[in-house]
Amino acid sequence: MLDRPLSPPPVEVIVAVTQALHCEARLLDNEDFDGWLAMLNEDICYRMELKSRRFRADRSPPLPVGPGVIFNEDLGRLKLRVDRLKSGFVWAEDPPNFIRRAISNVEVVARPAENEVRVHSVLIMHRNRIDGTTRVLTAARTDLWRGEGQAWLLAARDIVLDHSVLPDSNLNAFF
Amino acid sequence: MPGGSALLGETQKMVLGTNWKLPVENVCGDGYHLGWAHAGAMSAVQSMDLTGLNVGNSGVDLDGGLSVAGMNGHMVLSALDGVSGYAFYPDPKPILEYLEANRQTVIDRLGEVRGKQVWGAQVNITIFPNLQLLPGLNWFRVYHPKGPGQIEQWTWAMAENDMLEAVKTQILENQCLTVGLAGLFDNDDGDNLAACTEQSRGWRTAQMDVYTNMALGRSGKREGFPGDIAAGLVSEHNQRYFYRRWQEHMMAETWAEVPTYNINSLTAQEAEHA
Numbered sequence: 001m002l003d004r005p006l007s008p009p010p011v012e013v014i015v016a017v018t019q020a021l022h023c024e025a026r027l028l029d030n031e032d033f034d035g036w037l038a039m040l041n042e043d044i045c046y047r048m049e050l051k052s053r054r055f056r057a058d059r060s061p062p063l064p065v066g067p068g069v070i071f072n073e074d075l076g077r078l079k080l081r082v083d084r085l086k087s088g089f090v091w092a093e094d095p096p097n098f099i100r101r102a103i104s105n106v107e108v109v110a111r112p113a114e115n116e117v118r119v120h121s122v123l124i125m126h127r128n129r130i131d132g133t134t135r136v137l138t139a140a141r142t143d144l145w146r147g148e149g150q151a152w153l154l155a156a157r158d159i160v161l162d163h164s165v166l167p168d169s170n171l172n173a174f175f
Numbered sequence: 176m177p178g179g180s181a182l183l184g185e186t187q188k189m190v191l192g193t194n195w196k197l198p199v200e201n202v203c204g205d206g207y208h209l210g211w212a213h214a215g216a217m218s219a220v221q222s223m224d225l226t227g228l229n230v231g232n233s234g235v236d237l238d239g240g241l242s243v244a245g246m247n248g249h250m251v252l253s254a255l256d257g258v259s260g261y262a263f264y265p266d267p268k269p270i271l272e273y274l275e276a277n278r279q280t281v282i283d284r285l286g287e288v289r290g291k292q293v294w295g296a297q298v299n300i301t302i303f304p305n306l307q308l309l310p311g312l313n314w315f316r317v318y319h320p321k322g323p324g325q326i327e328q329w330t331w332a333m334a335e336n337d338m339l340e341a342v343k344t345q346i347l348e349n350q351c352l353t354v355g356l357a358g359l360f361d362n363d364d365g366d367n368l369a370a371c372t373e374q375s376r377g378w379r380t381a382q383m384d385v386y387t388n389m390a391l392g393r394s395g396k397r398e399g400f401p402g403d404i405a406a407g408l409v410s411e412h413n414q415r416y417f418y419r420r421w422q423e424h425m426m427a428e429t430w431a432e433v434p435t436y437n438i439n440s441l442t443a444q445e446a447e448h449a
C-alpha cells in the first residue's frame with residue numbers, strides 16, 4: 001500500500017509507536033497474553049488473508065466468496081484464542097516453544113485524524129520446538145494505531161504471511 | 176442436495192513432519208481423540224452435542240453413530256442426528272435453517288436414513304488412500320507424501336451449491352477458524368502426528384505392533400448400507416480396515432492380487448450380471 005504522508009508525524013509519536021511495537025513483541029515472546037490484549041483497541045480488526053498466487057497473465061475472476069482467511073479476529077475471538085492457549089489442553093505448546101519476534105522496517109505515517117497513525121512493519125518469527133525443530137516465518141504488517149489518553153493502542157492489523165506452504169504444523173503464535 | 180458441492184477459497188497448504196497414514200487414521204475413525212486432543216478448542220467453540228463427545232469423553236453415546244469400513248479401504252464415520260456437523264459453529268442457526276428447509280428434498284432423493292440422520296450430521300469420509308472430506312465441518316483435504324516422515328496437507332472449505340451466499344461465507348469463515356492454517360482444532364493435530372512419527376522411529380518402538388483393538392469383533396452388516404459396520408464414533412474399526420487395505424496393497428505383486436470386498440451390494444449385483 002502506498003501511503004502519501006500529509007506531513008511526517010511528530011518525532012515523539014514515531015518513538016512512542018515504535019516502542020509499542022517492540023513492547024508488543026516482547027510481551028508475546030514471554031506469553032504475557034493479558035498484557036498484549038491490554039494493548040489492543042476494543043474494536044480491533046486483526047486479519048491475515050489467504051493469498052492467491054496466479055500467473056501474471058491470469059485474468060480469472062476473484063473467488064465467489066473470497067479467498068478465505070488465516071486470522072479474521074475481533075477482540076472476542078482473540079480472547080477466545082488466548083483462552084484456548086491458557087486452557088492447559090494445547091499440547092503443541094507444552095512444553096512451551098521458544099519464540100522470538102524481531103520487528104523491522106518500521107514506517108510511521110500520519111493520518112488525517114491527529115490521534116491515529118498508519119504503521120508498516122516487517123516481522124521475523126523464530127520458533128523452536130521439540131529440540132531440533134526450528135522454523136522461521138516472515139510477515140509484513142500494516143497497522144492502525146490509535147492514541148487513547150497516554151497510550152497507543154492497536155486498532156487494526158493486516159498481516160501478509162510470506163509462505164504459500166506454511167512450513168510449520170500450527171499457527172498458535174500471534175503476529 | 177442435487178446441486179452438488181464445490182470448494183471455496185484458496186488452497187490452505189502446510190508441511191507436517193508425519194507419516195502420511197497417521198492423519199488419515201486420525202480422521203477416518205479416531206472419534207475418541209476429539210475430547211482429549213482437541214479439549215482446548217472444544218471448550219472454546221462447541222455449541223451443540225456430538226454423540227455425547229465432549230472434553231474428557233465422559234458421555235459417549237454409541238447408538239448415535241456408525242463406523243462404516245471394509246469398502247476396499249474407503250470409510251465413513253457418521254453421527255446419526257442430522258445436525259451435529261455444525262456442532263462446532265459458534266452460531267449454527269443459519270445452517271440449521273438451511274438443513275430444515277431442504278430436509279424433505281434430501282429424504283426424497285436419498286431415503287429416510289441418509290436424508291434424516293446422515294445429511295447434516297458429522298460425517299467423516301475417507302477415499303483410500305489419502306483423500307478425506309467432512310460434510311459438516313465442511314473441509315476437503317488431500318495428503319501429499321513428501322518422502323519419509325513428511326507430507327504436505329492441502330485443505331479447502333467445501334459447501335453445497337444450493338446454499339445461500341451468506342451461508343457459504345459463514346462456512347468458509349468457520350472452516351478457517353476450526354481447521355484452517357491457524358485453526359483451533361487443526362493446530363492440535365499436527366504436533367501429535369509429528370510426535371507419533373518421531374517416537375515410532377526408535378529401535379524398540381519399531382519392534383512393536385500397532386495396537387488398534389478397540390471394539391474388535393463387534394461389527395457386522397446393516398440393512399441399507401454397504402460395508403462392515405461398527406456402532407458409534409468411538410472404536411478402532413475403521414483404523415483396522417485402513418491398515419489392512421494398506422497391507423493388502425503392499426503385499427500384492429500385481430493389481431489382480433488386491434482383493435475387492437464389501438462394496439455396495441447393488442453395484443456387486445450389477446457386476447455379477449454383467
Ligand SMILES: [Fe+2]
Nearest residue numbers: 201208212364
Ligand atoms: Fe484431530
